[in-house]
Amino acid sequence: MKIELRDIKKYFGPVRANDGITLTVEPGTIHGLLGENGAGKTTLMKVLTGFISADGGEIRVDGKPVHFTSPAESIRYGIGMLHQDPLDFPPLKVLDNLLLAFDNRLIPNRRGARRVLKELSQRFHFSLDPDARVNTLTVGERQQLEILRLLALGAEVIILDEPTTGISAPQKVLLFATLRRLAKEEGKSVIFVSHKLEEVEELCDRVTVLRRGKVTGHLEVPFRADQLVQLMFGQSLPKSERPPVTLGEPVLELQDVTVQTYRLTVPHVSLTVRAGEVIGLAGLEGSGQRLMLQACVGLQKPSSGRVLLGGQDFTRRSYRDFLAAGVAYLPAGRIEEGLIRGLTLTEHYVLAQRDHQPFFIDWAAATNGIQKKINEFNIRGRPDTPVEALSGGNQQRALLSLLPPALKLLALEHPTRGLDIESAMWVWEQLLARRRSGTAILFISADLDELLERSDRIVVFSGGVMAPPHRRGPHLGRGTGVFDRGREAGSVMCDA
Amino acid sequence: MNAVLLIRTLASVVRGATPLVFAGIGETITEKAGVINLSLDGTILLSAMTAFAVAYTTDSVILGFLAAMAVGALMALIVAFGSITLRQDQVAIGFVLTLLGAELSSFLGNPFVRLKGPSVPHLPIPYLADVPVIGPIFFNHNLVVYLGYALIILSWLYIFKTQPGLKLQGIGERPEAAFARGSNVNLMRYVYTAVGGALVGFAGASYSLSIKLGWSHRHTAGNGWIALAIVIFGGWHPLRVAFGAYLFGGLKSLGSIFQRVAPGIPSQFFNGAPFALMIVALLLVSSGWLDRLLIRLPTRVRRVIHDSLLGAPPGGLGRVFVKE
Ligand SMILES: Nc1ncnc2c1ncn2[C@@H]1O[C@H](COP(=O)(O)OP(=O)(O)OP(=O)(O)O)[C@@H](O)[C@H]1O
Ligand SMILES: [Mg+2]
Numbered sequence: 001m002k003i004e005l006r007d008i009k010k011y012f013g014p015v016r017a018n019d020g021i022t023l024t025v026e027p028g029t030i031h032g033l034l035g036e037n038g039a040g041k042t043t044l045m046k047v048l049t050g051f052i053s054a055d056g057g058e059i060r061v062d063g064k065p066v067h068f069t070s071p072a073e074s075i076r077y078g079i080g081m082l083h084q085d086p087l088d089f090p091p092l093k094v095l096d097n098l099l100l101a102f103d104n105r106l107i108p109n110r111r112g113a114r115r116v117l118k119e120l121s122q123r124f125h126f127s128l129d130p131d132a133r134v135n136t137l138t139v140g141e142r143q144q145l146e147i148l149r150l151l152a153l154g155a156e157v158i159i160l161d162e163p164t165t166g167i168s169a170p171q172k173v174l175l176f177a178t179l180r181r182l183a184k185e186e187g188k189s190v191i192f193v194s195h196k197l198e199e200v201e202e203l204c205d206r207v208t209v210l211r212r213g214k215v216t217g218h219l220e221v222p223f224r225a226d227q228l229v230q231l232m233f234g235q236s237l238p239k240s241e242r243p244p245v246t247l248g249e250p251v252l253e254l255q256d257v258t259v260q261t262y263r264l265t266v267p268h269v270s271l272t273v274r275a276g277e278v279i280g281l282a283g284l285e286g287s288g289q290r291l292m293l294q295a296c297v298g299l300q301k302p303s304s305g306r307v308l309l310g311g312q313d314f315t316r317r318s319y320r321d322f323l324a325a326g327v328a329y330l331p332a333g334r335i336e337e338g339l340i341r342g343l344t345l346t347e348h349y350v351l352a353q354r355d356h357q358p359f360f361i362d363w364a365a366a367t368n369g370i371q372k373k374i375n376e377f378n379i380r381g382r383p384d385t386p387v388e389a390l391s392g393g394n395q396q397r398a399l400l401s402l403l404p405p406a407l408k409l410l411a412l413e414h415p416t417r418g419l420d421i422e423s424a425m426w427v428w429e430q431l432l433a434r435r436r437s438g439t440a441i442l443f444i445s446a447d448l449d450e451l452l453e454r455s456d457r458i459v460v461f462s463g464g465v466m467a468p469p470h471r472r473g474p475h476l477g478r479g480t481g482v483f484d485r486g487r488e489a490g491s492v493m494c495d496a
Numbered sequence: 497m498n499a500v501l502l503i504r505t506l507a508s509v510v511r512g513a514t515p516l517v518f519a520g521i522g523e524t525i526t527e528k529a530g531v532i533n534l535s536l537d538g539t540i541l542l543s544a545m546t547a548f549a550v551a552y553t554t555d556s557v558i559l560g561f562l563a564a565m566a567v568g569a570l571m572a573l574i575v576a577f578g579s580i581t582l583r584q585d586q587v588a589i590g591f592v593l594t595l596l597g598a599e600l601s602s603f604l605g606n607p608f609v610r611l612k613g614p615s616v617p618h619l620p621i622p623y624l625a626d627v628p629v630i631g632p633i634f635f636n637h638n639l640v641v642y643l644g645y646a647l648i649i650l651s652w653l654y655i656f657k658t659q660p661g662l663k664l665q666g667i668g669e670r671p672e673a674a675f676a677r678g679s680n681v682n683l684m685r686y687v688y689t690a691v692g693g694a695l696v697g698f699a700g701a702s703y704s705l706s707i708k709l710g711w712s713h714r715h716t717a718g719n720g721w722i723a724l725a726i727v728i729f730g731g732w733h734p735l736r737v738a739f740g741a742y743l744f745g746g747l748k749s750l751g752s753i754f755q756r757v758a759p760g761i762p763s764q765f766f767n768g769a770p771f772a773l774m775i776v777a778l779l780l781v782s783s784g785w786l787d788r789l790l791i792r793l794p795t796r797v798r799r800v801i802h803d804s805l806l807g808a809p810p811g812g813l814g815r816v817f818v819k820e
Contacts (some may be wrong), residue, residue, distance in 0.1 A: 051676070053820075070819075072678030089666055091808060099659070100666050101677050108659045259732040260791065 001062055001078060001156040001189060002029055003048070008057035010043050017043040018054070019213035025157070030183045030190040032204035034197070036232050036420040037393035038380070039210040041193045042084060045159050049081045050074040076399040080150035081159040082416075086142040090135035093146060096127055101149045108369040120148045134229030138285050140171030147178065159191040160181065162198055165418050168284045169448060176203055197228050233422055243432065246457075248275030250311075251408050251440045252296060257305030259291045266291050266464045268305070273409070276436040278431075280445060287461040289444050290332075290413065296442060297329040297411050298322035310408060326408035332417065332444075334395045345398060346370045347384040352402040373401040380427075393423040400430055410434065412443040416450060418420045428454060505749055513745030514644040515699040515707055515716075519723035520730065520737040521651050522568075522695025527732060528655060529688035530574060530668035530812040534590020536696055536722025538597020539571040545605035548711040551704075552613035560614075560616030561701045568697020569596065569690045575727045576689040580682050583816050598717065608711045615660075616640050616706040621743045648694070651734040664759075666687060668810035671817035681817045697724070729778055731807010740774075747773055 003025040010018040017040045025031045047054045050068030052274050059066055068074040071081065082255045086152045088097050093384055099108045100115055114130055121128055126144040134142060150158055160179070164172050180203070182188045196202055200207050201223050209231040217231040229236055247381045252273040266288040273279055281289035294300040295307065298319040308334040309325050331337035339348065349370040350361055368434055370383045379397045383388050390398060396419060403410070415431065416424035431441055432454075445451050451458055519536060526533045533539075543564035551560030571593055579587040616638045625636040634645075653660040663684070666674040671681045701718045726744060730737030751766030780786065790798045 070678070075678075087670070087676055089669045089673055089811075091669060091811065092662075092665060096662055096665075100662055100674070102659075103678060107657065108662060215723045230802040265791075 002060075003079070003157055003189065004063075005044070005048065005315075006056075006058040006060070006433075008047055008059075009055045010047055010052065011055055016213045018047065018057075020057070021210070021213070021215055023208045023215065023218070025189050025191055027067035027156075027189050028183055028187045030179060030192055030199040030203055030206045032196065032207035033191060033193045033210065034043070034200050034207050034228060034232060035210035035417075035424055036195060037185070038212075038391040039195075039232075040213040041070075041210055042161055044210070045081060045161055045193060048074070049079055049159065052083075073436065075150070075153050075155065078154060078156035079159070080144060080153065080155035080157070082146045082150070082161060082163055084161045086139065086146055088134055088142055090133070090144060092134060093130070094132050094134060094137070095130040097134055097145060098130075098149055099181075106112060109480075115150060116152050120151055122449040124148075124181070125174065131352050138168070138171070140175070141165035141357075143167065143171075143175065149371060155188070157189045157191065159193070161193045162195070162418065163192075164194070164196065164285070166285070166446065168446060179203065195232070197225055197232075197421070200228070201225065205450055214287055229421075233452065237425065242453075244433045245276045245434070248438050249275050249277050251277075251309070251438075252442075253295070253306075253308040255306040255308065257292075257295060257302045257307060260293045260303045261291065261300075264288055264291060264464050266295075266461075266466070269466050271459065271466075273440045273442065275408075275440055276435045278435065278441045278443070278454055278456050280443055280451040280458045281461065282445070282448075282451050282458050285446065288464040288466070289459075289461040291464075292461070292466070293413065293442060293444055294329075296409070297327050299329065326406065327411070328403050328407050328409070329411045330399055330403075330413065330415065332413035334392070334399060335388055338399050338467075339395060341388050342386060343379060344384045344386050345379070346400065348387065348402060349373065349383075354403075368416060377401040392418045393420065396423070396427060400427065406437060407434065407439045410439055410441050412441070414445055416445075416447070424450075443472050502760060503629060503632050504746070507636060507745075509742060509745040509749050510633060511637050511641055512707060512749070513741045514641050514725060515702045515719065516723050516741035516744065517648060517699075518702060519696045519699035520726045521647055521734050522692040522699065522742050523723055523727045524692075524732055524734055524737050525651065525655075525664070525695070526689050526692030527727060527813055528664055528810055529685045529692075530670045530671060530810055530815065530817075531570050531579060531592060531685050531689045532586045532814050533573050533575045533693060533696070534587055534724065535575060535597060535720075536723050537692065537717065538601075539568050539592035539696050540597075540703070540716050540720045540723075541714070542571065543567040543603040543697035544598040544704040544712055544716050545700075546697075547701030548613055548704040549605065549608050551647040552608060552611060557614050557705055558614055560705055561698060564701035565694040565697040568700065569694040572689045572693020572696070573686070575693075576686045579816060580685055581718070583818075586814050587807070589676065594720070595748030598714065601715075602713050605711050605713070605715075610710065610712055613710060615703070615709050616702075626801065638706055640702045643764065648734060658791060668812050670735040670813045671815070674814055675817065675819065687816075696720075696723075699803065701790045708792050720787060725774060726732075728773055728809075733807050738774040743777075744770055744774065 005021060008018050008021045019042070021044055029132070033041050033044070043052070046052045048059060050070045050073050053069065059068070061079070066077060068077070089100065093109060095113055095117065099110070099113050117128065117130055126148070128141060128145060134145070137145070148487050159478070163175060167175065179192065180192050183190050192200070192204055205221055207219050207223060207228070208215060209228065209232060211232060219227070226236055245387070250272050254269050254271045257269045267291060281293060283289050291300055295302055298314065298317060298321065301316060306313060309322070309327070314322065314325070335341060346363070346366050352365045367383045374381065374383065375381070377397045377400060379390070379401065380394050380397070385394060387398060396415070410431070416427050419427065435441065519540060523533060523536060526662050545561040546567045547564035550563040551557050574593060575586065575589050578584045579586040597649045618637050621635040621642070626630045627635070655664060663674065663679050666677070667684050669677050675681050700716065704711055708715065722744060726737055726740040729740040747770035755761070755763055755766045790801060793801065
């Protein structure tokens, strides 16, 4: 099916999210949509699928003009979309999620749906348990379920909005194989939205680059990376450097720590983190790295073992005590856990002040303070902007800007998830600069390149078990199989 | 206590809990769709009064019930209109309606206070009522109680076993995703809020025409709040909500028995005890303590117990859905 978008316009107040975008997607191709954070990619795809209505422009399917008022209507034409955050029903079962796509029956056809699920799963080598609840699946599996749902509904055009953000490396390999197969063997069109150059280079036949709501270029394979960067950011990016740092005293020591929850047990972890050191925690999502990180900042109480902070025993101390001792934690869910929906940047600034504050808030000083941060951290927003109106990259910038200046230990989950290269590089510059004043950094990431590039040591988790840390060095390359313990985690590193 | 007395007590628990079953399941349906109707206490009062007034005036119990259901649905529609269409706060609207319902019922019901009116006739089910123990406890009541049984089963079947029920869960769980799959989220929310409200109205009628006959000021006050608590206690699951209603009824009559045994203790203690016990029960199921216990069980058993004890509120509860 051929899709033509002509002069699409969508404004959010003063923001021109889409400012006259024209592009054509040919059948049987994988079409990349590349652009920095806030370029307008998601908006354009939501317009195409009827999720939001455009302020201007025309959509043609196989030459005929169409007008979708809801996603249900666009799927009837065979256009389906996977959202950045899978748009499914987490507490329901896989089978029920699939059934919810269908209509017009009183008693759902569970047996039929089970069969469809099984056939499609086999065709694409997915393994989904029909009776599992969706909130127990990984993001990658939830995507697979969404793909199956769209295929079951007869989608001819499948749009994926940044599908690789939350999934593991093997899942990514499987996803790419699936997409190629859909396009090349089954003649479907795939629109692949991303801000990652390598992925677009690896997968796409053609690519359209967006920048600030406008098309800056259409390219065909083979792409030139520097050209893509130029189109995306309007400039070429400098190489990021890694300033050498001499490691200091141990900041954090875990001595035979065991953490237990209802789902998972992480047994007997021992680890010493020294001042200025960067340690990456790798492994499939849900393998225990998050529990461990939370134990390091006092959000999980270990059931045995000791946690030392600067030589002092902090084992059963509260999160507040950890904070007071110079620890900070940035969770993965920025808007859910890190920021407070509905409050403005200024209000966040006030809340973030840790030292003694007067009873009445000095708003003028707070506005000044946050304005300085906004300039310094290059946040696209104003002091009175509510945080949820910021784009993902700017939310992350805001969080970083609110961290106290001197820290002993900084724990981060997915510090650059969803950020474009420029923002990601910028974030790491800020983080690495902190090392010079002796801050140790612990971070979780699903991005292999990020782990390899940024960490001094990498710790791999697999099913709750931690492999001994590996030093950074020439042997820490891809496919070397140095991660002998934990087969899954090993394959994460090897398959990439 | 002898067996006859025990059976009679259990029978009265079953009968007495029936309005809570209707109100609890009605509210469950509303909340499953993602709307909180907090006006239950006022709605039950107003519909109880309406039911009695209509039945008294027309001498028709059926008309009484129908009028009460209409009142319940109307109150619910005000909540729906205020929250869905006007996008106002559901909790605030619910509170205002609670107060309004209570005051209106006292004002409009004044002429009907302490009159003797019609009631739902007693109707033992042939054969079943003669089964020893079970018969007198469950099948020696009136039609309202039996309809309660039917509602428990039908609502469970509807929500979990039918396609429209699945969609109902969908719109309450994640309205955006339901919209993407073609549901008319806001229309459905209107419908289920009204249906839930009608059931709450039925609960009100079943007080004044069956369980606590007649009308007086603040005749049923407090029961709406209990029904709301039971929905949470029941984890938004009709079977557990019904269980909660019966449990609460049981605790209450246990209280009155103890009161007879130990008349020295003030009656307020026994009136308050069921609430305290429900809170303890809620704490037990929702604290981490249960998790720690479950770790020791095999995975399969763990999953089943976890699913059946812990109910989470619908993900989109109280959240207005707006298409971008
Ligand atoms: N509902 C909304 N209300 C106001 N502004 C919005 C809304 N949705 C998007 N925007 C703004 O429109 C612009 C484009 O956003 P969009 O989500 O399309 O970007 P994107 O290219 O998908 O970025 P990312 O890579 O961060 O996902 C941004 O400046 C964003 O802040
Ligand atoms: Mg986006």
